[in-house]
Amino acid sequence: MPITYTSGEQIEVYRFNIPVTVGVPLLALFLQAFLPRRLPFFSVFDLPLLVTIFFAMARRNPISGLLTGAAIGLVQDMLGPYPIGIYGIAKTVVGYLASSLGVKLDVENAGSRFLVVLFFYVVHEIVYFTVARGLVGLTLQWSWPRELGSALANALLAVALFALLDRFKQRT
Amino acid sequence: MESVLGRYRNLIILVGVLFLQVLGLAVQVKRSADAENTRLIRIWAVDLVTPFERGLVWAQNGSSDLWHNYFFLRGVRAENRQLKKQIEEMRLQEVRMSEDAAQAQRLQSLLAFREQFIVKPLPAQVIGSSGSDLSRSIYIDKGSNDGVAQDMAVITSGGIVGKVLRVYPSTSLVLMINDQSSGVGAMLEKSRLQGVARGTPNGELILERVMSDEQVAAGETVLSSGGDQIFPKGLPVGVVSKVSPGKEMFLSIKVKPAADLSRLEEVLVVTEKQERQPVAENGDRVRAADILAQRLPSVPEKPAAVAGAAPAGTAASGAAAQNSGGKPQPNVAAKPLTGTGTGTANATGTTVDVLKKVVHKPAAGDGTNAGPGSGGGSGAALSPVSAGSDATPNSAPGSVAKSAPKSANPAAKSATAPPKPSSPQPTPQPPATEDNPH
Helix, strand or coil: CCECCCCCHHCCCEEEHHHHHHHHHHHHHHHHHHHHHHHHHHHHCCCCHHHHHHHHHHHHCHHHHHHHHHHHHHHHHHHHHCCCCCCHHHHHHHHHHHHHHHHHEEECCCHHHHHHHHHHHHHHHHHHHHHHHHHHCCCCCCHHHHHHHHHHHHHHHHCCCCHHHHHHCCCC | CCCHHHHCEEEEEEEHHHHHHHHHHHHHHHHHCCCCCCCHHHHHHHHHHHHHHHHHHHHHHHHHHHHHHCCCCCHHHHHHHHHHHHHHHHHHHHHHHHHHHHHCCCCCCCCCCCCEEEEEEEEEEEECCCCCCCCCCCCCCHHHHHHHCCCCCEEECCCCCEEEEEECCCCEHHHHHHHHEEEEEEECCCCCCEEEEEECCCCCEEEEEEECCCCCCCEEEEEEECCCCCCCCCCEEEEEEEEECCCCCCCEEEECCCCCHHHCEEEEEEEEEEECCCCCCCCCCCCCHHHHHHHCCCCCCCCCCHCCCCCCCHHHHHHHHHHHCCCCCCHHHHHHCCCCHHHHHHHCHHHHHHHHHHCCCCCCCCCCCCCCCHHHHHHHHHHHHCHHHHHCCCCCHHHHHHCCCCCHHHHHHCCCCCCCCCCCCCCCCCCCCCCCCC
């Protein structure tokens, strides 16, 4: 019973206070930039993506989800060497889809979160690759084993991370 | 109409946000073809994150230094002994190599080669990365305030790291050589084949544009060729790890980067490099024999009769050994001596002679051509790789002569110099009067 179809009335919609709304994405961006230099394996994780999915699913508002994704993605782009907007577009799409899914499905338990993150990680990478290759002209090579491995790692981390972030949820 | 907008409001906003970002991307891609300046928005983002990174790196280094410098000193004494021993060995090695380097510089100056020299390296600390698995870039704690500019080379003692891609006031973004969008002019050390070292999406480094009919072996060193106008020539790029047939007519050569790109902590930014002709070093070089002599206990002076009892065939070299105090001489004759030499030494004075004889060096260990007594004194004097042990049969003590560098050559000494007693103690050498023919 990891994913259950739920009516809109049954779904809890959460909100977050401003320090959490601003601080958590910034912390995720900071850790993503800082930790891979110290722990090289950490580069397989995409903390900003996980935070985007978490906020989108908790708020269950597509506009809020896509704007959160766009903001986080754009800042992530600004820290990288490539043109600004590649991560922005990918995370906008994921934020929109995750919040749309959150409206229809109950994604509160660990199993459903695992599957949702697994799915959205792959979606994120597909959009990223499409934009990077099609619009920017980067020569990226798609590798299913690598992408699935990363998706699995991110899904596992998401289960623990979402449980931690649940503490900051506030009922509307 | 309103109901339609209301119904598809979310979708319309999504399309609008995506459209704006695509538009922004298109503008950037168009502009990146021209010279791209660092955008203000990037500066804000970097300024938002890097202060925390700096603080964390500072705290981490501080605690690490405190622990390692004051508390965790186990094994330091043994390590110190080992390092001292290593320094001794490296000093000897350095002397040998400096002889070769000096010779190369002399040749280059003769041929008017121009070379790029690193004049001013700026140490910097790695404080962060781009945070993406799909790009390989790092942030360093030096920026335009410290003199860093775009396209400057970033290196470590191991090898090259990358180039400065964007410069901020107090930080810089460095694109590493294993990023898929980077490229470095490279060449193979032995075969001198040139190619382009590029990163792959997986973060590996490959050498491109080497024809498939060329022989490239795993383990060969790859150096920067200097062709990209960013990295000075001759810096280590990496080591060939795998060679396989590639696309079309080129080889696929995997290269293991010389610098450990995944664990960088400190780097050097080449803020200033100079293109000039290499200048051959003047005298005053430390010789391997001198270093060895300093380490050995002094040996009492031998009677002249003992020193003079050299085999007839090597009398001249014996005399030379006496002249030099029993020590083999370095390759001083590659710098033609004037004034103090005999006719044979003076005969080597022309540039063409010097070049010819240095390039066509005799086989190592050919002690018979050493010394003016062999009739080819000048030729031997120009031999840069005459084995010191063979060329100095009368050099005393034997241990000194055997440990001498290849370039040591007793005949290099002027035959007319006054004889001195044989002794292992270092003797000051008269400086060559004309080190560099140019």
